[in-house]
Amino acid sequence: MNLRSDEWYGGTDRNSYIHRAWMRRGLPSSAFDGRPQIAIANTASDLTPCNAHLNEVAESVKHGVYEAGGIPHNLPVVSPGETNVRPTAMLWRNMAAMAMEEMFRANPIDGLVLLGGCDKTIPALLMAAASVDLPAVVVPGGPMLSGTFRGAPLGCGTDVWKLSEEVRAGRLPQDTFLRSESSMIRSRGHCNTMGTASTMAIMAEALGMTIPGIAGTPAADSRLLEGAHAAGRLAVDLVRDGRPVSDVLTAGSFHNAIVALAACGGSTNAVVHLLAVAGRLGLDLTLEDFDRIGGDVPLLVNLQPAGEYLMEDLFRAGGPLAVLNQVRDLLDPQAMTVTGRPLVDVLPEHEVFDRQVIAPRAEPLIDDAGIATLRGNLAPDGAIIKPAAASPELLVHRGRAVVFDSIEDCHARIDDPDLEVDATSVLVLRGCGPKGYPGMPEVANMPLPEKLLEQGVRDMVRICDGRMSGTAYGTVVLHVAPEAAAGGALALVRDGDEILLDVPNRRLELLVDEDELATREVSPGTLAGYARPERGWEKIYVEHVLQADRGVDLDFLVGRTGPVVERESH
Template structure:
């Protein structure tokens, strides 16, 4: 007897499972070959769980349990859960950088959602690049999708010190190089600094991007700050699964709630939490996937009017677990008041204002009030000048104030290998007034735009007590990093940007208050240097690396592939 047609022909998956045809027979029979029956899937929303777990992604080591919980929620609402593994981008294990592969995961996410019988998706990510990659792909595929953040790990302790992963690793490494920390203590810190599953417990890129996902409307309320291994996170996973089924039935797609104002909310959120500089690149890429031509100018406009309220490392003194206990992102968004447009719809069907209406700040030192901010203006500034005509960024709240208005002589390193080889050479002549320059570390030059921007301070300066220098590069830096680091110089040196023309001894002028960065060399001399400049041969000539180099855009426009920006709708696959 031929199979009965699906009871819900409006579902996208019904194109696979409803037809009384040879192909429909094939789709159904193969599910039955895996042990499923008609009762499991016929007429039910198919909810894909896109899982970025792997044994080499420490941030996601709890995901096997969370998948079970998401499935439980999907089943509770009458859906059919299917787990689909997608590329895992583990920040701590991948070389040269996970950023090289963000766009690959975004492409995989988009195509997985397009080519399978999927009515909605739960996107499971957290480690830095998994968040924007999953969201970029979901925005382009425009299928109902909800994001489940991995959550930050628990706070760590060493002796009487509270440790923040990332930020304290940099700090204690410098102390070890300065001769102030013995091998035994260093080993003890290594054993305890990553206390549990989950992402870095500072306001690094992972926590920043999860907060941005929530402010865009992609998560359930409060999801972005729930620690990874507490009971609330398990309940969040179940609730996310339930909501995914409801989204499938309502056909609630990203295009129905994303707007220019949504992305303004995400920028304000990033500024107010003192978020990672990486967020700028990712927000621009996501916006362009949605057809919104977001520019660096908009970041600068909102930075000038947005206070930093989250007292979280590396810009502040607390950790993400403290932030959660103090009310989390909903409390901070409510405190921001009119800085946030609360009318924007979110994945739970309510507006942002409705989602945060009952939120309250528990500790006013962790989430500051508007009249007592960490900083009166945003956590990230956009700079311009003849050294960065297309813009660059700095996180002034994480820098030494004395260096925010500084003119000093450049010490230039042509690539990271030369930096490592020559940094501690006395002949380099590096002093506390020097401006360290690293070039050929951008999207093309790295390649892949690695996190090399927090350039190390030479050993001899560390021993003198120096803990910060002006450092300038076309690289990124970890969201857990700190210091007077000017990043994302655009255009980068590898494509002929002015950074490639700097010579050791040139004076560099940085004035953060005036949002300026300039090379104090006259135009005639720069013209002579430009005439002599020659590009380096490409690092990759085949495979994914070659495609990356051919199509990746510059930092100021998101480092996405040029052919993945919003355009004509990609047709659904034909079903025969």
């Protein structure tokens, strides 16, 4: 067995002496004699609260690595926490992925166990691992347990949006809303709705990058530690078998992930993350693939925000693989898992135990639940909408635009009693794309005007070049490409312009004559809202970030570089 780490530790020269001596710290000499060196890429951080428990998970991984004959190394990596970092965690996904990639390549390691939980950590880990292409396995950190307030379960994130809108509508006292705060987060773990964190754990499993059955295991459940132990053992086996990430992540893997995304009602954020991971592998994944593969897949999972239950219920009901077992005929039969078995071969072992949570294939919650890709003069490179989270009566809609030049402009004017808006209006928010903000924040599900909330309006068509939280809901067109700051037509929309949304026909049109559009200039207010960083990561990001239809990765990071380091350190 040829180990990459032998390039550091093998031999009798000064360099190998230095590498071994500084790593000994109580280890025997046999630790560097042909034993796989496994890095535990650990996104634990007190400032990423959803990942704070991953140090405990890492200990279980270590035991598994040791048991299988490997040497484990805890490798803390950049951890962007969704709820804390400003201006938006998405700005730091690519930086985290780049830093992880460089540390994976630079260090004497033969394989990886990837520990992630909060929204951007699993995507960043997968992007980095795909670029370096070492053997790797993912251990998702798991959702929190379901909290309750006033006798009802709380959906983390989703109920924040709902309760805060009820306060704005005057239907819920502010102090009652604030009392729910201590009930929202019941335990360790990430959001318990089908938000981006839960979705990306399921995506990792559908891609074949986890031990089958681990995704969705609650963070507080001891079975997560059992699975982490097994992942440590498996990482050693992956090294001995010589099975890198590129052997697992194939076009068929992404096909399966798209099916899982639709069947589980997953977050729209999975689109940009899957596109980015595929780009690192050199795979040709497009927005049309999401529509083509996922468009006819039924929604089977009855979870918030599109449904009623929470992740703890999904795990109890059989978990994500019980869902995929019902749509097994739609999956790629050759796509492998890190265990060496095709995903479809493990599915018959997973039953559905609660059909209120996981609907039967013959009685789906929605017949066609995939992400819909829209095109038209307002989004020539594409935009997306999640029909499962939208109001059916708004999926075909024509209305007059009410335009906001930035999220700050929206916050300043949305509740103005004199705002010319009604329930048929189309709210347009621009300047929130990858370049314009920068970082493409989760603001596309902009709040509804207070005066309409008071009238009982709970949804409107909203269009934005940004993203929305996977815990959010509504008839929201997002990821408009190209964004306003990249020359997209979104920058030219004016108040009163008519916009047509036609989801069944996949159209998004600005109903303004092309000759008139050609004469329009971008308003000073719109230009003033664009980011113009002068230094640091933000400057690199704005100069090199790709648009939403290409995964919002950096242009110079697309493609796989591999694990080779050409130069010695001493």
